[in-house]
Amino acid sequence: MMSRRAFAQGVALLALLPAFSLAPSAHAAGEPRRGGTLNAIIQPEPVSLTAAVLAAAPTGIVGGNIFDGLVKYDLALKPQPELAERWETSPDGRTITFHLRRGVTWHDGKPFTSADVQWSLEHVWKPLNPRNPALFRNITSAETPDPHTVVFKLAEPSVALFSMLNGNGAQILPKHLYEGTNVLTNPHNAKPVGTGPFVFKEWVKGSHILLERNPNYWDAGKPYLDRIVFRVVPDGAARAAGLEKGDIHYAPLSPIPLRDAERLAKLPTVKVGTQGYDWLSPWLYLDFNVDSRHFKDARVRRAVAHAIDREALIKLVWFGFGKAAISPVPSTLAAFHDLEVPKYPFDPKKAEALLDEAGLKRGPDGTRLTITHDFLPYGEDYRRTGEFVKQSLKRVGIEVTLRGQDTAAFTRRVYGDRDFDLSSSWSGSFPDPQLGVARLYSSAFAGKNIPWSNGSGFRSAEADSIFKAVESEPDPTKRIQAWKRFQVLAQTELPTLPLVELRFFNVYSSRLRNAVTRGDQIFGALTEAWLDEPEKKN
Incomplete structure (x- = not known):
């Protein structure tokens, strides 16, 4: 059982949080700095990198940087355009028309089209969705009148549907790489090809997962980071040490023992925040x-x-x-x-x-x-x-x-x-x-x-x-x-x-800006994030 001293430390940490929490605008001022490698923690190591077939948090954290969704969610959890530029819902709620973004390509260069959305609905979301397949089975069909339009026909109106259309809840897979295969065992689950801001490069089991900047990302000029390295560090003390030394810049999902969070939150080089989990509850x-x-x-x-x-x-x-x-x-x-x-x-x-x-x-x-x-x-x-x-x-x-x-x-x-x-x-x-x-x-x-x-x-x-x-x-x-x-x-x-x-928390380097810009950030891409110049040592 934990000592009274440890409990007192926990209370002290809660008192510190308001001062150290990263509000969305905390570092918004100033021009984003381009380049750099973000060293992040992923713990435990994912089993798969494709949230379409595995609803595990580590999978979603990494995969969220590789895949876009039809929509994303702002800090008030309202859907915002992502792969869908806009949409309309019929008066009876049984038809939703999505107008897809033009010029989007998969990381292998193939064009992203409405056929990918249609195929993902029929072969992934309906039969395999690990959260609520009934939500998607209510979509009786997906019509594709052209490559940039997809029309969902619903058996009944669905109030909940628009809360699950981001890149984690309704992940779109590339039809040309999955069609005719067993989706659950397809090798691209471990070597994903998405449309997102970062491209999968390598996964060295027990060591790290490397993502690199997508130079052809549809949101011109983004992301700002050159690469993200998700490091597998099983030992909590080692994770805390890496954050304290500045070797690690970003660690989500309550990544360190809570007693260490109290100590690190006092350092000028480390921030502790609880935003970005609203979509999760x-x-x-x-x-x-x-x-x-x-x-x-x-x-x-x-x-x-x-x-x-x-x-x-x-x-x-x-x-x-x-x-x-x-x-x-x-x-x-x-x-x-x-x-x-x-x-x-x-x-x-x-x-x-x-x-x-x-x-x-x-x-x-x-x-x-x-x-x-x-x-x-x-x-x-x-x-x-x-x-x-x-x-x-x-x-x-x-x-x-x-x-x-x-x-x-x-x-x-x-x-x-x-x-x-x-x-x-x-x-x-x-x-x-x-x-x-x-x-x-x-x-x-x-x-x-x-x-x-x-x-x-x-x-x-x-x-x-x-x-x-x-x-x-x-x-x-x-x-x-x-x-x-x-x-x-x-x-x-x-x-x-x-x-x-x-109430999960993240631990950040004070050099990391715009780490939280959306309500589903825990499973969203670090598209807006950037690293400030390190302070020069005398």
């Missing part, structure tokens, strides 16, 4: 394997919920970078969030009573049952979350064996083989819960080996009917009511236990 949760021997019983799941002190978890493990979660729809999605869901306050006595009621009495050594907990292998904060859960459950007689592994093994075990009792992970909710929340509870995802989907194995006809209804419901009030019904159901059955609404 991340939350941390536990998945119960509802098919496992003990967690089939909802009373045992509720007992675990009462055994964990979320406020202590946030303070002692996450240094205050979060808020206690009471629902699978975070409070950041204010219109949808329901305050009246069943709640499970920290109450060890209640937990013990539920375990007794479920027939899990303490044995001679005080143990009621023994389980495994597979924690997300994304660094020290997730390992320490696992340790916190282990200590919390031990107090009520549940012995926990922590199991660490690499990302590929973790996703296969949890979402494919389903060989676990309890797992911990985080996911993005995105601007509409249809995009990020439904996949965690939908029967359609259970046991399908789709990472960051329904890991618990929860199957509910009532939940599925709600998801189906919100897909085509145009009335915002009715959609909100439906999502509130779902939240009550989810928190009653409790296949997944919300723990923390996360």
